[in-house]
Amino acid sequence: MLLRLEHNNDILGECDVLDIPEEGMKIGRDAKCAWRIGDGARGVSGVHATLTRVGRHASFEDHSTYGTLWRSKRIHNASLRLKVGMRLKLGDAVLTVEKSPKPERRPPCSRLTVERGTKKRISVDISERPLTIGKDPKADLVLPDDHVSDTHAIITARADGSCQLVDDGSTNGTRLNDSAGEKLLPQKAYSLKHRDTIFIRQFAILFEHGPSRVAGARVRRAATVLAVTALVCLLGWLFYRVVIYPPSRYWLDVAAKEAALEHFSIAEAELARTRYSWDRKLYEHEIDELARKIPRWESTCGQWRGVVTDMREGDHDNANNGLVPLVARPLGDWQWKRKARAYGTQAGRLKKLLESYQRGKKAMAKADATLDQLQRCTEGITSVVDELSQQAARPSVLPEGAGSPSAGLTSYPPTSGEQEPENGPLNVSIDEWGELSEPLNGLIKKACELVQELQAPGAAWQDLQDSLACCRDWPPPADEELEGLMRAAREISGKVEWPFLKAPAEELITKLNSARERLTALKEARAYVCDGCFREGVELLTADHWDGQKLDPNASPLKALLISISNSGNSLRTQAAAIEPRYKRVQNLVSQNGQYFRDGKHLRDASVLSGIYAVDSLDSPYPARNQLAVGNYDKYLSRAEFYAFLSSPDSSLGETSILAKCVLTVRAVEELVGESRRADYRWMFAEGNLKKEIDSLAGSVLEPRKRIIHATLAHANDDSRGPRERIIAAGIASALASEGDELTIGEENQRKKVGDWISGQLNELKRKLQELDGPYELAAPERKIEIRTEVLATGIPGQNVVQKMWRRRPHTGQGQ
Structure with missing residues (x-):
């Protein structure tokens, strides 16, 4: 204080x-x-x-x-x-x-140690304050002896660091360095030297100048502990780095594997761990080289993924732009040669496919424009011929010197004694027709040029052929009607002069009118077939004017067109006759399903089966369009959209159709690839058809059709599942299976036709379902299921392009 x-x-x-x-x-x-x-x-x-x-x-x-x-x-x-x-x-x-301020602690300058006279060794540090020695308990160094005074002696520290000993008037005195020597004079200061000994009775007190040995020992012990601790830590760190921590080669291999898997960020992180390896200096060159390559590989893979994404989305221009630097970039520094070759091969094939696609697209556009011009020319020629026929009916419009109609008839064909003029059977020039001669000559000349442009082996046609060769799985188009039109156009363009006599003109007009009638009849027959009226279509196509024997193609410049029309009519008549029994089978199947599935949910399941059977039963070589009318919706969908609709939540399929929803989703994706094929060569350039080639290159090929068939057949053959679910599974398998598919079925591993096996399974399942459920009562007015089939003749052999449309009519409260 x-x-x-x-x-x-x-x-x-x-x-x-x-x-x-x-x-x-x-x-x-x-x-x-x-x-x-x-x-x-x-x-x-x-x-x-x-x-x-x-x-x-x-x-x-x-x-x-x-x-x-x-x-x-x-x-x-x-x-x-x-x-x-x-x-x-x-x-x-x-x-x-x-409160007293704490004095600044300074190390003691000297120390007293009782060497003898006490049971244990006593040490006292000498500070700036006087140190008292005596038997008084308040003394700084207590000597417990009756012959020692209360304050026997005092030791003081001087400013220069030396110490002095003063006897404080003790009774028995104090001796220095000699226990038997003379006593020190009272109240007189004596200087102490290092290791002087003070004797007070039987006590021997050693004086040590400077820091004490104990303090030095403590410092030495602390220093020793710190040194040992540091040494242990150093040895442990060296043991971990050399023995436990993996070497640089290990991290190099790990980084290389991650880069091979295209995990580039992980590869860089693993490569960074090499800086803690003790042998980094040995592999420093390889580490730096791999660190430089990883960003390049990441950039290459990123560009490749961007190209694949653009191809899948149909953005071919961006894909082509991205392929140019990708193909030009040297891939030789890629550590994994197999992946490098794969990348290079895929990029090259994609680039070739894209270039071929672009060339073919240009050729297609040019050919389309040429065909449109040729069609307009042909229509113009026909209209001019119509005008000619009207003028031929009026003798006044005939040119002077042309003669009467009878004269014209008598002079055509020439008699055996006459010689044909050098311009043909009739030597009258088309210029004699006055105002109509100039447009007719121009149209014929233009048609001739267009036909030559179409058939000449020019650059556009060669590009088209190259595109077809690149996509060898896609056959070239073969449209008979288009070929017939081209042959007819060649016949017309080959006639530099046109007959003007009345009888030949009327004969030409008759033939043209006959062609128009047949084209009109053909369109009406198609309309009948599209409406499901096959019998009427067949009757219309079997009329007398469709008998090819009664036609005289050689008498008309349009003989090829007439032959083409006749052949198309006969082909359509054959198709209609063949489709009619299949159409009836589909209708019977729909009605049978309606007997077993009467309420709303089962009716939907029946619609799934009916729709699938309706499409697959129409195995015509030509495309067919089906339309189903079920329920309260009025919606038209394509075949792919129909499958997607059934598998979506909007279709409200019951729990028994979970498998159907899964498989129909896959079916919808497959249909998106195939539905875009068209009647002419345009289908080849549709993005959907490129998807197969692109997906195979990108490593994401759709699930094979036969695997889906196997899965659905196994589901249909599973006795633990309900009959409805098994029927749906069997129906899906039937829809996906083609006529020639053979699969191993049953425990005997017999190879059977999928269609035959499914038919038997369906009949058995329907019988079980009828026994299980019994007849259903109508919970709502019965909804009628209709199927309408439109057959489009394309002339593409072997292309079974089938589209299906779904429609639900509004429910009016009465049976439809």
Whole structure:
């Protein structure tokens, strides 16, 4: 504790508790007081109070007449133990008790060690304060002996670091360095040297100058512990880096494998771990080389994925732009040669396919434009011929010198004695027709040029042939009607002059009219077939004017067109006759399904089966369009959309159709590839048909059809499932199976036709279902299922392009 006496902001005295002498310190106005308060102070006695030390504490004893104030209470002739924070008023003066500031700790300059006379070794450091030696318990070095004085000797430290020994008037005296020598004189200072020995009775005290051995030992021990700890840590770190932590070769291999799997970010992270390997210097060249290659590989793979994405989305221009730098980039630095070759091969094939696609597309557009112009020319020629026929009916419009109709008839054909003119059987030029001669000549000339352009082996046609060769799985188009039109156009363009006599003109007009009638009849027959009226279509096609024997193709310049029309009519008649029984089978199948599935949910399942059978039963070599009308919706969908609709939540299929929904989704994807084939060569350039080649290159080929058939057949043959679910599975398998498919079926592993096996299974399942459920009562008015089939003759052999459409009519509350 620190004691301070203040008066009028002047410090009269300040000391530590330990500095208070044993006899105490007096405070007052008397000149003999240790802390004297001036005469001008009021309320202060001559000897006002005394401060005494009790151990490490101090007490305050009042002797004044006026007393002392503490906490507004007056203390008179009483003692008080002082504590930190107390504030006593001695008249005008104030005594405060504060906490002593911690002195700056300095290492001891010297040390005393009792070498002899005590049971255990005692050591005391000598600081700046005087060190007392005696038997008094308050002494700094206590020597428990009755022959030792209370304060036997005092050792003080000087400013220069040396120490002095003073005998404090002891009874038995003090000796230095000799236990039998002379005693030191009392109150005289003796300088101590390093390792001097002080003898007090039987006690021998060793004086050591400078830091103590104990402190040095402690420092040495701490330093030793730190050194050992650091050494252990260093050895452990070296053991981990050399023995436990994998070497650089390991991280190089891991990074290479991750890069091969196209996990480039992971590869870079694994490669970065090599900097902690002890042998990094040995593989520094390989590490740096791989670190440079990984970003290039990542860029190459990113460009490749972008090209594949553009191809799948049909953006061929962007895909082609992305392939140019990809194919040109050298892939020789790719560490894995197999993947490099695969990338290079795929990129090259894709580029070739894209270039071929672009050339073929241009050739297609040019051919389309040429065909359109040729069609317009042919229509113009026909219209001019119509005008000619009207003029031929009026003799006044015939040119002068042309003769009468009878003359014309008698002169055609020429007699055996006559010679044909060099311009043909009739030597009358077309220029003789006046105003119509110029447009007719121009049309014929233009038609001739267009036909030559179509058939000439020019650049556009060669590009088209190259495209077909590149896509060898896609056969070239063969449209008989188009070929017939081209032959007819060649016949017309080959006639530089046109007959003008009435009889030949009328004969030409008759033939053209006959051709128009047959074209009209052909369109009507197609309309009948599209409406399901096959019998009417057959009757219309079997009329007398369709008998090819009654036609004289050689008598008409349009003989090829007439032959083509006749052949198309006969072909359509044959198709209609062949489709009619299949159509009836489909209708019977729909009605049979309607008997077993009467309520709404089962009717939907029946619709799934009916729709699939309706399409697959029409195995015509020409495309067919089917339309189903079921329920309350009026919606027309393509075949792919029909499957997708059935597999979507909007179709509201029951839980028994979960398998149907899954497989129909796959079926919808497959149909998207095949449905875009068209009647002419345009289907070859549809994005859907490129998808197969592109997906095979990109590694994402659709699930094979036979695997789906196997899965659905296994589902249909599973006795643990319900009959309805098995019927749907069998129906799906039947829809996916082609006529020639053979699969291993049954425990005997017999190879059977899929269609025959499914038919037997379906009949058995329907019988079980009828026994299980019994007849159903109608929960709502019966909805009629209709199937309408439109057959489009394309002339593409072997292309079974079938499209199906779904429609639900609004429910009116009565049976439809």
